[in-house]
Amino acid sequence: MGEIIVVTSGKGGVGKTTTTANIGAGLAKLDKKVLVIDTDLGLRNLDVVMGLENRIVYNLVDVIEGNCRLKQALIKDKRHENLYLLPSAQTKDKMAVSPEQMLKLTAQLREEYDYVLLDCPAGIEQGFQNAIIGADRALVVTTPEVSAIRDADRIIGLLEANKLTHMDLVINRIRVDMVKRGDMMSIDDVTEILSINLIGAIPDDEQVVIGTNQGEPVIDMDSLAGQAYENICRRIVGEEVPFLDLEKQQGFFKKLSHLFKKN
């Protein structure tokens, strides 16, 4: 029986979709059969981040409405054998799918996949309810900013109220240089305020932007952010992985890139 994981944040633009794409790819790399679902109706994005936008024929709403069979709507990833995408609809509004329909769908998918990742839309409206209703656990994504952390705290409260208590924190876009000079909250600051288990921190890494430009998850590139995502995936499957020392590593990767530039 597979596990259904919702990737959520409350605030938009903190990296939910990037996180979903990378963790999906990372779990597939660990030989798991993975399906990622874009539940953001009307604002489809996950397909673009994964570089699969040209292969879409059917979408989530088509599956729910019975316009096609589930298999017809699934898109096989370019790079990873075991990774599939169920894209969102770009034209439908967010009321096109009900929580009950999502619950039915996730129950069915659980039988076939080791992991199903749901990329949750921003906000706390119906799209959020749709994404969390069938989930066994949640990854709460935030950045070290006041507004993002505040929204993450509300989301944690809402998840608890919905009896979804298995949740872990992903802190995105950490900049060690700013933390060091006291201008960015540290991993410890954020974890202490939100008081849920930290599953990983992703450094602010140019490679993420480059990867998104190319439609290639950063986990497939030689990068510190990719390494951090890989560690999260291994923690999800139950391995004990020590946390990266971002301070040391960010310096190391910088030197490495200088070396390449010179040559």
Added chain:
Amino acid sequence: MHVFENESRGPSVPIAKERLKALIVTDRVQCKPDTYELLYKELYRTISKYMKVTENQFDVDITRSKISITLTGEES
């Protein structure tokens, strides 16, 4: 230069944490923004009636499920 800017202005993290703490408490117990401050002061006054405390030792924490008062050991 940026290096000096920080020195004259001081780190911004303490401000962020203070603002965040107030926001989160407000959200969690759905009260007015200054409620935490008022609650803190009143609890401090009440506690000091019965025992010797200083502001440095005293903290009030509101989480999603409880309100707790912490007294940290004797001052050295």
